Amino acid sequence: MIITLKDGSKKEYESPMSVLEIASDISAGLGRMACAGEVDGEVVDLRTVIEKDCELNILTFDNSEEGKAAFRHTASHVLAQAVKRLYPDAKCAIGPSIENGFYYDFDMPSLNREDLDKIEKEMKKVIKENHKLEYFTLPREEAIKLMKEKDEPYKVELIEDLPEDAIISFYKQGDFTDLCAGPHLMSTKAIKAFKLISSSGAYWRGNEKNKMLTRIYGTAYTKKADLEERLAYLENIKNRDHNKLGREMELFTTVDVIGQGLPLLMPKGQKIIQTMQRWIEDLEDNEWGYVRTKTPLMAKSDLYKLSGHWDHYKDGMFVLGDEEKDKEVMALRPMTCPFQYFVYKNSQKSYRDLPIRYGETSTLFRNEDSGEMHGLTRVRQFTISEGHLIVRPDQMVEEFKGCMALAKHCLTTLGLEEDVTYHLSKWDPDNKEKYIGEPEVWEETQQHIRNILTELDIDFVEDVGEAAFYGPKVDINAKNVYGKEDTMITIQWDALLAEQFDMYYIDQNGDKVRPYIIHRTSIGCYERTLAWLIEKYEGLFPTWLCPEQVRILPISEKYMDYAKKVEKECKANGIQVTVDGRSEKIGYKIREARLNKVPYMLVVGAKEEEEGKVSVRSRYLGDEGAKDLQVFIDDICKEIRTKEIRKIEVEN
Structure with missing residues (x-):
């Protein structure tokens, strides 16, 4: 068989060879550094045997993200083995590599820094013992039996959810065996430099209805110097974390008896938000043609049933009352759009009146999951630069472009324009029950947004399933110091809700016509923007x-x-x-x-x-x-x- 390497050179072998054997044949050094292989574009384990002609790329820690992932995935198994030794009653969930590190979820009590140090010490023992990682597969029933014998219920659940024709594979290292697809290093000894960073809570499978597990984060490198550089970087970003720096600067605080996700803005923090708010309101009203409204913070459930939020968003709302017991059930508003529609409907509108651009500095309430709370970026009460544009269909594209231009102006003024990514958030045609409207409407509106972004020469990615239930949108996202991405500004295309609210205007022929609606923010959530600014400028604001x-x-x-x-x-x-x-x-x-x-x-x-x-x-x-x-x-x-x-x- 002929093996074509990445540089175009060829190696010929008379009998099947594993990826590791070929790497070692190329050079002993490459064999030592190899973490995984790539055969005809597919990432494979070092143990994979090649039996026919193919293109082969040897993946190392230094030359590929896939090599780093295999290295760190092995480190996560070392972590799991150490945890099981120290905490035999802990149940293993999942332990993948992630960008710049790895984590493993366990069903066990929460941990402190002292506990992590103890686990690190045990990991060093595991590494020193130089356990070989042995790959094997089992039929479904035998795999389930094995994990039941080891009292690993989360692994049993994972196996039961695999497709019937799935290969159920395991890796064994010493006294520890884990359900895993790989790839992995050949032995634990290769993990030269590692550090457990932190631990936190994480719901099993990311679902708040499931049990809260303990997640341990770590990172690993082939060289101690690289690890030390990474740890220094992490220490630096920890000092830039708005949750730490914002408290030290007395911009905001939180209090247990008030509740999670309900930050108190201190005088300095409120002054910054007041400055931004006054700027945005004057900008929108004086330069971009907005008119301002002020609407209630709550409404009867009837309003949200009319808008569709009751069916599609109720779990994210704070409901006041019980439909089975109370004559009238209220809910705190998660958004302002249904209220502003009735401002529009207060009088009959002509085609000459459009577009109408409603702006409101809106306080909103969303019942975020407790595990998601973080400083000012994920809160349950927040204030937003919310707006809704009621437009004729022929005005929709230009007004949407105008909303994009306003958002870009705000980002540029704040010095944030280079820190964002643009996303076309689309519906998921495989889950139509999550949305209102017909497929052709969704496809048409998504294409309009795609054309606008292309015309404006904006690089963007498309995210399936991230649309609002009533329409696709542009999400302008940014990452915090830890690399977690949040949506900062949203601009949504809505060709559907005007029908539900019986909104219309009189056209030049005297006929009633449904308008289109743009839901948008110009600066987004003020609290989240403040968090972003703290981290961007390390507190040294303009x-x-x-x-x-x-x-x-x-x-x-x-x-x-x-x-x-x-x-x-x-x-x-x-x-x-x-x-x-x-x-x-x-x-x-x-x-x-x-x-x-x-x-x-x-x-x-x-x-x-x-x-x-x-x-x-x-x-x-x-x-x-x-x-x-x-x-x-x-x-x-x-x-x-x-x-x-x-x-x-x-x-x-």
Whole structure:
């Protein structure tokens, strides 16, 4: 047989050879580094025997993601073996490799850092013992019997859910056997450098109706230096995590007796959100033609039954009352659209009245799963820059483009435009019961959005099953510091709900015509956007967003009167300013202002008072020297007005 390698060279063998044997024949070093193989484009185990002509690529940790995955998957099995030794009653669920690491889920009590350190120590023993990983398969009944004997109910469930013709494979290493499709390394000894990162709760199969398991996260590398670099990176992003940094900066907090997903915005955090909210409302109303509404925070269930949310979204709502017992059942609103439809319906509309762009700063409530709560990114009460455009069908494409342009403008102003990905979220034709409307309507509207994104030269991916129940949408997503992706801005195409709400306009012929609707946000959820900004700027927000833009630092109490005068002038120009009048040395005050991430410090003493100046220190240029007070005010006001994002040129 002839084996064609990745570089185009060929190797000829007279008898079948395993992937590992071929790798070792090419070079002993490659055999040692090999983690898996790729045969005619399919990733296979090192033990796979090749019996015919094919194209073969030897996958190593360094040359492929698939090689890394096989390496880390083996590390997850080492983890499971160590856990079973230390906690014999723990039940194994699943343990895959993931980007930059691996995890394994166990049915066992929650763990702390001390527990993880103990498991790490046991993992080192497993690795040192150099267990060979032995691959074998069993018929379905024997496989189930084996896992029942080992008292592994989650594995039994997985086997029972496999297709009848599935190959049921296992890997055995010493005293540990796991249901697994592979691929894996040849032995545990190859895991040179690893670290258990954290543990958390995770529902079995990701379903909140199932039992909460304990998930252990880890990472593994072939070199200690690479592991140390990764751990340093993780420490850095942990310090950038908005959930940590936002609390340290006193932007928000949470309290157990108030509840999960219900953050308290502190004065500084609320000031940032207030600044963004006022900007968005003025932007939408004055430049983009929106009119503002204010609608109730709750409604009778009748409204949500009319909209379809009761049938399609009830589990995500906070319902007040019991339909079987109470005459009237209410629910907190998860979105504003049904309310704004009745604003539209309050009077008859002509084709000349359209488009109408309704905007509202909406407080919404969604019954998120408790396991999903995280800081400001996943909460149960939040505020959103919500809008609904009621348009004629012939206006739909241009208005949709306008919503895309507004979203891009907001992202650019915040300095976030390069951090996002665009997704066309489509319906799932295999689960039609999740949606309203006919298939042809869905296909037509999805094609319209596809054409718009293509025309605007926006790179996008298509996600099946991510559409709202009433229409496809564009989701603009971003990742947090840990790589988890969340939707920041949504723009939805709706050709269906106007029918359910009997919405119409009178066209030029005097006929009643159904409008189309665009559901959209311009900046999305304010709380989630604040979290994003904290992590993006590590708390060093652009000046216009800072809750404290200037701190005045008098050298001593003698200059407090001048400091107060400077403060008054700054406040008169709309600058967020404070005075540090404490009896502390000026160096201490400067260091503390830096720690508080204040963009500008104005040092004032005898010379500054005499000349009507301020000595400016900034996070951008460091010591900027003395400036006339009015010059400084003019400069910072321009920076705030234009929402400039200045480059930081000095190390803080």
